[in-house]
Amino acid sequence: MKKISTGTYKIESPVKFLEYCAVVGQKEKEGPLGDYFTNYSADEYFGQETFEKAETQMQKEAMDHVIKKSGFTEKDIDFIFAGDLLNQCVSSNYCVRDRSMQFFGLYGACSTMVEAIILSSMVIDGGFARRTIAITSSHFCSAERQFRFPLEYGSQRPPSSQWTVTGAGCVLLGDGIMREEVPFVDKVCPGKVVDMGITDINNMGAAMAGAAVDTLKRYFEDTETTPEDYDLILSGDLGKIGHKIVIELMGKDGYDMTNNYDDCGKLIFDAEKQDTHSGGSGCGCAASVLTGYLLPEMQKKTFKNVLFMATGALMSPILNQQKESIPGIAHLINIKI
Amino acid sequence: MQKEEYSKLSEKKTKNSDCIKDVTKAFAVGGLICVIGQALFNLYTQIFIIDEQTARILESVSLVFLSALFTGVGLYDSIAKIGGAGTLVPITGFANAVVSPAMEFKAEGLVLGMAPKMFIIAGPVIVFGTAASVVYGVIYYIVTMCMT
Numbered sequence: 001m002k003k004i005s006t007g008t009y010k011i012e013s014p015v016k017f018l019e020y021c022a023v024v025g026q027k028e029k030e031g032p033l034g035d036y037f038t039n040y041s042a043d044e045y046f047g048q049e050t051f052e053k054a055e056t057q058m059q060k061e062a063m064d065h066v067i068k069k070s071g072f073t074e075k076d077i078d079f080i081f082a083g084d085l086l087n088q089c090v091s092s093n094y095c096v097r098d099r100s101m102q103f104f105g106l107y108g109a110c111s112t113m114v115e116a117i118i119l120s121s122m123v124i125d126g127g128f129a130r131r132t133i134a135i136t137s138s139h140f141c142s143a144e145r146q147f148r149f150p151l152e153y154g155s156q157r158p159p160s161s162q163w164t165v166t167g168a169g170c171v172l173l174g175d176g177i178m179r180e181e182v183p184f185v186d187k188v189c190p191g192k193v194v195d196m197g198i199t200d201i202n203n204m205g206a207a208m209a210g211a212a213v214d215t216l217k218r219y220f221e222d223t224e225t226t227p228e229d230y231d232l233i234l235s236g237d238l239g240k241i242g243h244k245i246v247i248e249l250m251g252k253d254g255y256d257m258t259n260n261y262d263d264c265g266k267l268i269f270d271a272e273k274q275d276t277h278s279g280g281s282g283c284g285c286a287a288s289v290l291t292g293y294l295l296p297e298m299q300k301k302t303f304k305n306v307l308f309m310a311t312g313a314l315m316s317p318i319l320n321q322q323k324e325s326i327p328g329i330a331h332l333i334n335i336k337i
Numbered sequence: 338m339q340k341e342e343y344s345k346l347s348e349k350k351t352k353n354s355d356c357i358k359d360v361t362k363a364f365a366v367g368g369l370i371c372v373i374g375q376a377l378f379n380l381y382t383q384i385f386i387i388d389e390q391t392a393r394i395l396e397s398v399s400l401v402f403l404s405a406l407f408t409g410v411g412l413y414d415s416i417a418k419i420g421g422a423g424t425l426v427p428i429t430g431f432a433n434a435v436v437s438p439a440m441e442f443k444a445e446g447l448v449l450g451m452a453p454k455m456f457i458i459a460g461p462v463i464v465f466g467t468a469a470s471v472v473y474g475v476i477y478y479i480v481t482m483c484m485t
Contacts, residue, residue, distance in 0.1 A: 021476045150441035154417025197340035206347035244350045
């Protein structure tokens, strides 16, 4: 691994996406990317008694699928990097409690999937592991319960609000000696916590867009590249508002993002038909779009050089009530095939 | 970029709710709930020949029951999506605010889950409603004392 300029790292030994899987809910299956999601459940409880257990179940199904399909056993996998939105990262902890793999629990809000992939790439490239799993999830109902209102409460959602994705995404990363041509992590650019002073908990896109701009600019400066050098630039869950802010602010600094930049939160739902206002959000948003749509499309070589950046609003309802603003973070990886 | 400048940009990019459309819908739905209340009052006083004071209490109880029922079968939030404050302000909104968390938190047990969480939304209404009635009572007492 080599540090490029101030904060982007080149992963020198190939860290490949050996296997991947997305598990989503019914609403996501009915969305524009529905055909890509083969693993889904029409039951929002995923056969469990509570929404928290349902989220754990989604992670378990995604992980089981990845391990089984890869042909490896748990003994072949050195670490799990996992996270979710719930307090104490319970979905992840309860998913791995009956596994024999060593575990790191992460919290980066909706940016956790890329945080997990960056850490995986670093430990594999650094020689500390041969294979790791990165997995994250979110569930609309468990997130609403923790962060907002009860499901049956007649509250109003403003146009800027986003809809938490019910989904889990899991990837198996490895040094890749056994596999031939699969997408791999070429560069990583960990995010910095950026707070632009947004206090509106119904406008997460604006809270995160500042961090996204910071990471993108640092990455382009470090690598001396421009948006035109990539087939696709995909952010995690900035939604319509954050997406517009990023295009405008990057444009002011001379980076034209109008041609090849999209957002997972915009892709996963049809905002008008599915009434999701500004778009999708949650740890499961970036994770399920990455594993369900982007990686399979890269495997088909629709895209060969992609910037994937998951963004997180590090929001706490308690600190927000104490009049604090919402810090954001954006982690970026360059995936190639 | 300065935070103030960013805040302005964020506001510019954020679409606000259509105020006139929302107010019209709230007026219609809230008005409809009040019409149902009045119909119930007329039913109790004219058909069942109940005195006015009891009929008023029965009317409120009936609306609370209907709201709880609609919340229970998962319809109230769909009506509230259209009605907004029209469903929030009448007594039906209060019932929805108590029943919805009660349903949501029953998984954590009746004593430590459902019972305390029942008031997470309605609690402030009870606290400030009680405080306001005390203030009103004191003012009423002073005014009536001065006038006599």
